Amino acid sequence: MSGLRYVYAVCRPFGTPLPAQLTGVAGVPPKQLVHRDLVALVGQVPEEDFSEEPLRAHLEDLDWLGATARAHQNVIDALTVVTSPLPLRLATVFRDDSGVRTMLEERERTFLRTLDRLDGRVEWGVKVYSEPTDAAEGPETSGTSAAPSGSSPGKAASGRDYLRQRRNQRREHEEKWERAEQFARRLHESLSGAAEDTRIHAPQNAALSRAPGRNILNAAYLVSRTESEAFVELVDRTKDDAPGLRVELTGPWAAYSFSGEDT
């Protein structure tokens, strides 16, 4: 078999087969490479795209990167349905099967230890956004009709009115953030109580996520499969608690945020 080996994840042998039509990076179905008590999920990828130079160039291309990341995640998702895998970072590539086997052998003990820790668990992502409110940033709409035509709508009648308006806006704005942060903190505390482990990630930039509003909490929770339904219900119940805020749940993910060896 020619081509390079793209490794998606490491897991223990699993009984349920993956969907027959499942494809991954480069449109290639992943296959299992079994080595003793471990399985590496591996896909064959072309050298012209995945050897060092072309891969480096591809990674600079956001479209290629996005498509490859989705293909990678597609395979991890399918694997997460049948087992609790240890997901590898994007673009982990070996020359051949024996390179993959050597890697499995060298890290066998760590892999087994981490897989035991993650066994039967999944990751849920919870994000809190403040809904964008134009009123806080935009011009006041309560302006008096005293302003002559030609001036901008809602223009303050005087410097004094202007100052008062700006002061009120600023106060409302600050109160809004305080409420949002309090809500996020309470939510995180309550969800942490229902999870085995948690991670707080950097807030997402709206330019990439295209999600409206500002991301004020971006957290991951490690939850056992059996407790997951209760966890989801808990998130659902809190959704309506905070006007002007939006709670977003993603998952179940493979335990990406908890796969580090130092955790």
Add this chain to the structure above:
Amino acid sequence: MTTAQRLPDPYGSGGGANLADILERVLDKGIVIAGDIRINLLDIELLTIKLRLVVASVDKAKEMGIDWWESDPQLSSRAGRDELARENAELRAHVAELEGARGGVPAREREPSEEEAQG
């Protein structure tokens, strides 16, 4: 094996998850193993400039001394607002000063005049 049935339906994962959710995990989380093809994702220019700021964990980024986006209005909406607020405060002080000087009374005690309303 019934693990699949026990899990609630996916929320946003797969096709529906936003790209930031996926990139955040596949680029910045998950286990790092040096394969035969040696690519350090942090060396990639586009990732460095555009993505690492978004997906790297705050602590990790700060460890690397990368936190300047927090005060860069082009990269941080909060920084943008902070700057606007600062600018507004300066302008407000300036306006109050001018009004005080013109009317000879402190700005906060004056009622708006017809003249000013039209200005």
